[in-house]
Every structure is written in structure tokens, then in C-alpha cells.
Amino acid sequence: MRATVLFAVLAFVLAFGVAGLASVSPASARDYRWCVQGRGVGYPGDCMYQTRAQCLASASGRNVTCGINPRAAYGQQRRGYRDRY
Template sequence: MEDLMRIAILVVVMLVGLSSAARADRDYPWCVMGGELGYSGDCMYETREQCLASASGRWNLYCDINPRVRFRQPAPPPPPRRMHRSQ
């Protein structure tokens, strides 16, 4: 029974790791910018319409092209993963 529980926990940990890595691999072309978001903004929109809908009704926000897409800059490398050893 303990082996089954360990396998289940291992599978869950692996799935969580895969799902979090998949989201970071994409640079979306549209960003909501301004206000407290700063220059880099919130870049998670595939279309201008999605971006405009998100910015609508929010004070001092606007939509613009993602700077990394505009200048064809590569995405920054992901931070190194830390391995914790059990003692």
C-alpha cells in the first residue's frame, strides 16, 4: 500500500512540474501596460481584442505589442531548479 501511495505522489509531482514549465515557454504578442504594471506589463494575450477587453474599465491601462515579440528578443532562461535532499 505504501508503494502505491509513493507512486501516486511521484506522478502528481511530475504532472505539476510539466504543467508549470509549459506556460513559461510562450511569449504572447499583446500586453496590458501602464499604471502599476510598468513597462513590461502583463503579457498574456493572444489577440488585441483580448487585451483591450482586459484593459477596459481599468484606470490608466493600455494595450501594446509585447516588447520581446516586437524586437524579437529571446525569452529569458528559466531559473535553475533547486534540488532538496532529504536527510
């Protein structure tokens, strides 16, 4: 009896965990303007900082720098230069 209850609880927890992981996707990650970039974090890096000060505080004491997120930088370019002609 005890083994059956334990198995049922374990199956429930496992199913709940798998369902929770299935809902996580890379598209849900936030891309803010500032990224911690360098060895160990790659490029574009860890882009979860709204301000440069936040990025610098996270980079402090590590061998990394702060840079502008390329997705945010290129997303701010004006579009429609063909419309001017």
C-alpha cells in the same frame, strides 16, 4: 488497513502533482504581440493576447493599458544590416 490505503492514495496524488508541476516552465508561456501593462501586472505585463481588441477587452475596467510586447516588437526588426556592406 484503511490508513494504509489512504496513505497510498495520498502519496500517489502528491507524486502525480509534483510531476505535473515539474513539467511547467516559463519558457512554455506564450508571448503574443499584445500585453496588458500597468499597475499590478508590471512590464512587459501579461502578454497573452493575439489582437489589440482582445487586450482592450481584458483591460476594460482595470487601471491598465495595452501595449506591444517588446519581445515581439524587437523580434520583427530586420537582421543582417552588416550583410549589405
